[in-house]
Amino acid sequence: MAVPTLALAALALSGSPALAHDGSYQSTLKQLNGSSGSGTVTLDVTGNHAHVVLKVSGMPATFMDAPYPHVQHIHGGAKGVCPDPSADKDGDQVISTTEGAPSYGGIVTTLSTSGDTSPAAGLDLKVGGQGASYTVDRTFELSAETHAALEAGTAVVVVHGLDPATLSAAGQAAKSDLAPTLPLAATSPALCGTLTAGQMKMPAGGAATGVATQSGTDTGALAIGSGLALIALAGGAYAVRRRNAAA
Numbered sequence: 001m002a003v004p005t006l007a008l009a010a011l012a013l014s015g016s017p018a019l020a021h022d023g024s025y026q027s028t029l030k031q032l033n034g035s036s037g038s039g040t041v042t043l044d045v046t047g048n049h050a051h052v053v054l055k056v057s058g059m060p061a062t063f064m065d066a067p068y069p070h071v072q073h074i075h076g077g078a079k080g081v082c083p084d085p086s087a088d089k090d091g092d093q094v095i096s097t098t099e100g101a102p103s104y105g106g107i108v109t110t111l112s113t114s115g116d117t118s119p120a121a122g123l124d125l126k127v128g129g130q131g132a133s134y135t136v137d138r139t140f141e142l143s144a145e146t147h148a149a150l151e152a153g154t155a156v157v158v159v160h161g162l163d164p165a166t167l168s169a170a171g172q173a174a175k176s177d178l179a180p181t182l183p184l185a186a187t188s189p190a191l192c193g194t195l196t197a198g199q200m201k202m203p204a205g206g207a208a209t210g211v212a213t214q215s216g217t218d219t220g221a222l223a224i225g226s227g228l229a230l231i232a233l234a235g236g237a238y239a240v241r242r243r244n245a246a247a
Helices: 005-013 097-104 144-152 169-173
Strands: 023-031 038-046 049-057 072-076 106-110 134-141 156-160 189-194 209-214
Touching: 023 156, 038 189, 072 097, 072 144, 097 156, 097 189, 106 144
Parallel strands: none
Antiparallel strands: 023 038, 023 189, 038 049, 049 134, 072 106, 072 156, 134 209, 156 189
């Protein structure tokens, strides 16, 4: 007896990762590590595409007298939460990227302003957010890992880059856990929020498009994400002009 077509289709899909349900996922980003920033993110999913609108403000504006580069990602595969102060294992009063990883996991999508959205683009500051305030508004194809994180409720948006002057004395003196040529502030998380399923999704724009509105431009280098190496851009690696913390 012939196997019904629908049954064959079910068998073919049985080994595939579950796709996130069509709909809207949102988060209001909370501050980490003494950040003064704020942000909101909405991810509208339709099939294997998503339309993201990330709005960030109040972030550190400059980095060695140039607009501060901020990279942001969807992390997944871990607990699906933002780290609390207990994540600071070395006692410098700063939760580094690797100290936060057990809570939010590794990069599954880079929320770049254009081009590549894979983890490989996680350090490309040319398509990152720039300055104190910016918006990432684009449609992109979801990876299987991002689908799985959304479906499991473990997808977390993290925005990186702190003002060194806001850190403790130990934090200001510390080097990045990812790139020792940079200060700890440059690669540490500033904003974080778990994506949660909302109500009806909003209509998404065309695929593979991107718009970024930002307060300034920037070049430089920044390392973010466990196991990723520092990328040097054309202008060379950034250095931070140290400022004394307010007494």
